[in-house]
Amino acid sequence: MGARRERAVLAGRESASRLMHGGESGHTPEPLPEGSVHTWIAFDQAVREIQRRHHGTAPDGHPVVALCHPDGHVREDALRGADPVPELLAIRCTDWVPAVREQARRVLLGAMAADPAGTLRRLTPLLLRLARREHGAWVLELLPLALRGTQVQAELRASADLPTRRYAARLSLETGRFGVRELARLAAAELDPQTGQLWADAALASMAADGPDDEAFASLLGSHSPAVRAAGVTALRRAGWAARAAEHLTDRSGLVRACARWAVRQDGGDPYGRYRELVEDPGRITPYAVTGFAECAGRGDAPLLRGLLAHPDNAVRAAAVGGLRLLDTTDIALLRPLLDDPSAAVAREASLSLRASAGQLPADWLRARMEPGRPVHTRRAAYRLLHEQGGVAGLRAAVELLADDDPTLRRTAAQHVQSLWSPYRPLALPVRDPEVGALLDRCTGLFSDWVIRQMRSRLGLPAGPSTADGY
Known part of the structure; x- marks a missing residue:
């Protein structure tokens, strides 16, 4: 269970406790914001559990308690009262007692008839969760009909609740009313990767049927989502535009770079040669060109990357260090001085590359780089390697940082010390x-x-x- 869901469940239980133990002052929780579906489900369960343990702790006939009551007759009667809480009404639509859920469904249909937009806007996220229950199939019959052709469907496509967002996107795609350019724009703007993939797949299917579209491809290839960009790059070959894939060999995403290399190879090109040209040209070299080169290079290309460790651009130097790590060619003597590099990215990459060889580094030399006068990124890189050494050296370094001025180092050191203890394994000391x-x-x-x-x-x-x- 994720932390957000845990907080929602706890909020539901606390609301139930306040209601059930509040006597005559008990109150219904305030309407919860969209996305708090787990709070209402937990609230319903908690009220019922408290009622079973402490019968009569809430006022007799309290409408919220009655809607969550362990006795099905009480729940059914509560549904015949005036204006039941919408979220609890939705939960009762999947009740295990047939008479209760049938009555709840009649009431919910009436609420939808009276205010379709408001009811759907408020309850769709919860109804989608309830659809997973044993008696929840009714929800999946109700929602497509209720949402079809409504403005609410468009609103739900922007919902913060991801299952709702994805469901609304699928419903919208079933209408077939979106043109390829709009599908591509929706894919490019989508923040949720899974929903973005739905829009992108639909755009690509449309182009496969009707032919490629420059504007649609521009949207896909310009998306902030690596998965959407990768889908666009892969589809370039099917569209007969594989040559354009070379433009994405230096994309910031490894997934997109891999798709671009595949497309270039399928077109008879040589991605390795293109990368090498970029890396050897001072006017065209970029950090992602260096990383892409390392992804398809061999150990024999290590000298070229080593030569970039003195490049004036910090990002290029950091990419060269990471590239050497990809080639598994760690040179301790070459990397040690990079812990003192003025660039935090370079020092971090150097420490990551030296982790496997941390035991070969002098502990005193590393401790000297942890002294307060050193740059913060150098101190963090040196501590990372001392921690990797473990034993007394790692503990000594962590304890020295428990009162450090740098809050990140303090927090990291404390976590490392605490991780020493486990009742299930011996102490590594x-x-x-x-x-x-x-x-x-x-x-x-x-x-x-x-x-x-x-x-x-x-x-x-x-x-x-x-x-x-x-x-």
């Missing part, structure tokens, strides 16, 4: 080491006294001050 004991004494605030005692016991260390004080 030497036993009976006095320095380890002294370092643990400096980070007792990150653990409970019980955990500290367990750690010291496993490491064969005497009880520390915090443990002795706590017991």
Whole structure:
């Protein structure tokens, strides 16, 4: 369960608790914003559970409690009252008691007849979730008919609730009323990758049937979504425009670059040769040209990338370091000085490339680069490698940063120290080491006294001050 859904469920349970334990002052939760479907579902379940455990804690006949009551007769009677809460009415449409769900559906159909746009706008996200239930198939029969030809369908295509957004897009595509250029524009502007793929596939299918369209391709290839751009690049070959795929060999997305290389090869071209021309031309070289070159180069091309480590452009240097890592040609002597590079991107790439060889780097040399006077990106890169070394060196580095001025380093170091402890695996530290004991004494605030005692016991260390004080 994602964090957002957890928060929504917790909000529903808390609302139920306030209602059920509020006596005569109990109240119905305020209308929830779109996207809070899990809150209403959790609220319904929680009210019913509390009612089972504590019968009579809410006022008799309270309409919200009655709609969620464990007794089906009570729920059915509540649906015959005036204006049931729309979200709870929708939930009752998939009730396990036939009489309850039939009555709920009659009431919901009446609400839709009275205010179709408002009801659909408010309840569609929840109804789509309820459609997954055992008795939810009715929803999938209702919604296409209710939404067809309404402005609400267009509104739902922009919903923040992704299942709703995708459902509205599929319904819209079934009408067949969109031209290829509009389909391509919708794909290019779509923020949700899955929905964007729906629009892009429809645009490409239209062009496959009716012929390519320059404006539609321009929209697809200019999209912010890598998946949409990749679909457009791949389709260039089917449209007979494979030569244009070469323009996307240096796209910022690896997926698009891979599709462009495929299209160029299918057209008889040589992507490797094109990349090499770009990388060797000072006036045309770009970071993504370097990365693309590394993606299709071999180890024999490493000297060309090494020569770019002194390039004046920071992004090109960083791409060259990453490219050497792709070729699996790590040169420790060459990469070590790059931890001191003025570019944060270069230092980060260098630290990533050196991770596998971190044990071969002198710990004192790395600790010197963690000193407060050094640039922040150098300190972070050096700490990343000391942490990779593990053992006492990694713990020592982390403990030294627990009071650092840099909040990112403090937070990262604290997380690394806390990750040492697990009841299910041994501690990756030497036993009976006095320095380890002294370092643990400096980070007792990150653990409970019980955990500290367990750690010291496993490491064969005497009880520390915090443990002795706590017991």
